[in-house]
Amino acid sequence: MTPPAIMWFRRDLRLSDHPALLAAADAGEVLPLFVLDDRLLKPAGEPRRRFLYDCLRALDHDLGGRLHIAHGDPVDIVPKIAGKIGAGSVHVSADTAPYGRERDERVQKALGDIDFVRIGSPYAVTPGRVRKQDGEPYRVFTPFRRAWLDHGWRKPAKSGVDSARWISLKGLKIPAAKSDYPAGEQAALEVWQDFRDGPLADYDTGRDRPDRDGTSHLSAYLRWGCVHPRTLLADLKPGNETFRSELAWREFYADVLWHQPNTARENYDRKFDRFKHDTGKAAQQRFQAWCEGKTGYPVVDAGMRQLLAENWMHNRVRMIVASFLVKDLHVPWWWGARHFMRHLIDGDLASNQHNWQWVAGCGTDAAPYFRIFNPITQGEKFDPNGDYVRKYVPELRGVQGKTVHKLDKLPEEYPAPVVDHAHERQVSLDRYDAIRTT
DNA sequence: TATAAGTTCGA
DNA sequence: CGAACTTAT
Numbered sequence: 001m002t003p004p005a006i007m008w009f010r011r012d013l014r015l016s017d018h019p020a021l022l023a024a025a026d027a028g029e030v031l032p033l034f035v036l037d038d039r040l041l042k043p044a045g046e047p048r049r050r051f052l053y054d055c056l057r058a059l060d061h062d063l064g065g066r067l068h069i070a071h072g073d074p075v076d077i078v079p080k081i082a083g084k085i086g087a088g089s090v091h092v093s094a095d096t097a098p099y100g101r102e103r104d105e106r107v108q109k110a111l112g113d114i115d116f117v118r119i120g121s122p123y124a125v126t127p128g129r130v131r132k133q134d135g136e137p138y139r140v141f142t143p144f145r146r147a148w149l150d151h152g153w154r155k156p157a158k159s160g161v162d163s164a165r166w167i168s169l170k171g172l173k174i175p176a177a178k179s180d181y182p183a184g185e186q187a188a189l190e191v192w193q194d195f196r197d198g199p200l201a202d203y204d205t206g207r208d209r210p211d212r213d214g215t216s217h218l219s220a221y222l223r224w225g226c227v228h229p230r231t232l233l234a235d236l237k238p239g240n241e242t243f244r245s246e247l248a249w250r251e252f253y254a255d256v257l258w259h260q261p262n263t264a265r266e267n268y269d270r271k272f273d274r275f276k277h278d279t280g281k282a283a284q285q286r287f288q289a290w291c292e293g294k295t296g297y298p299v300v301d302a303g304m305r306q307l308l309a310e311n312w313m314h315n316r317v318r319m320i321v322a323s324f325l326v327k328d329l330h331v332p333w334w335w336g337a338r339h340f341m342r343h344l345i346d347g348d349l350a351s352n353q354h355n356w357q358w359v360a361g362c363g364t365d366a367a368p369y370f371r372i373f374n375p376i377t378q379g380e381k382f383d384p385n386g387d388y389v390r391k392y393v394p395e396l397r398g399v400q401g402k403t404v405h406k407l408d409k410l411p412e413e414y415p416a417p418v419v420d421h422a423h424e425r426q427v428s429l430d431r432y433d434a435i436r437t438t
Numbered sequence: 439t440a441t442a443a444g445t446t447c448g449a
Numbered sequence: 450c451g452a453a454c455t456t457a458t
Contacts, residue, residue: 319439323440358439367439368440369458370440370441370457370458371439371441371458372458373439373440373441374440374441374442378440425441429458432458
């Protein structure tokens with residue numbers, strides 16, 4: 001058995017916005033926001049070290065957080081991490097007791113009431129394991145998924161033995177779409193069973209409808225370690241390929257970030273380093289409007305307001321708002337990624353940053369740059385009756401049915417469009433032309 | 439996990 | 450004439 005190493009990342013949440021988070025913080029002061037596999041702590045070569053350094057630096061510097069490390073290892077890299085991140089933001093709680101239950105208990109006691117025990121990585125297959133025959137990592141999702149399936153994984157551990165000990169969020173209520181669903185393994189399993197026996201059958205199309213409840217709502221549980229993906233995978237049937245693929249995407253992006261930790265902040269496709277962004281005062285104001293859900297595009301605004309209200313956003317809408325920020329407002333993708341990480345209850349560095357890169361066209365296996373979402377037609381297609389928009393945009397509650405998507409038929413108190421989509425679409429295509437090398 | 443513009447085809 | 454399909458971006 002590998003010795004447990006416990007790390008977590010602490011960032012400054014605006015706790016006043018989230019009474020449930022506040023209660024959890026009251027219980028233990030800190031929240032375990034980022035948990036690493038202890039194998040990454042072993043001196044096993046530069047790639048692992050780089051992963052550790054860069055993830056932590058990314059989190060600390062880009063997200064305004066604090067790092068807190070507790071461990072029993074004489075791990076030689078800890079001082080280096082401290083040096084990288086800078087004095088004052090790293091607290092190391094050294095504990096030299098032998099590994100085992102006693103040491104776990106001592107560490108836990110030293111760190112407060114949070115039940116933080118970590119076992120194993122939160123992936124079916126540990127990042128870095130699935131490789132091409134020549135040893136190189138996969139850069140395209142579909143072959144990765146095939147190899148990942150072929151690789152296989154252990155059966156899930158029994159409840160209460162493995163996954164339940166992973167991380168605990170006792171007392172933490174996750175403020176997501178389903179109000180009042182609590183944290184913890186038991187709650188995660190109940191959400192899973194509800195989904196498995198219901199919306200999963202219609203997942204292919206149902207997951208794209210933000211006006212309905214067709215997604216699994218498991219993202220926060222997976223991200224916080226309340227449930228292990230192997231538990232879900234073991235429960236899936238041959239017909240559930242789409243949901244299995246969503247889990248595969250999660251593993252794929254973890255693998256990509258493991259191999260290239262710098263891509264948490266930098267373009268995976270370096271050709272995009274030359275891409276022209278808008279970052280001046282006007283762009284900052286548009287970015288602000290986007291953050292607040294005041295762009296004048298109904299689905300975009302509904303999504304951004306759902307994010308602020310619930311710390312969660314429907315996946316289809318995430319794609320729409322991301323496309324809008326990058327391709328209609330021409331803002332760097334990492335601005336949007338950072339905003340998401342600050343607000344999403346399920347925000348995961350690998351999935352978040354690489355899905356943003358996918359939308360921006362600069363990532364692994366990215367969407368072709370010319371795939372530009374039309375925020376109006378996306379709204380009409382996936383929120384056909386306008387129910388989603390009306391739920392989150394009070395100014396539009398008086399507008400009937402699909403009319404909420406008609407920009408020229410919206411009430412005066414609703415913001416005018418910050419930009420003209422057709423024009424900005426062309427601007428984006430022209431800027432892409434400028435960096436193309438074909 | 440796209441869109442817009444153009445083309446084909448049948449009612 | 451609109452739905453379905455094709456194609457360039």
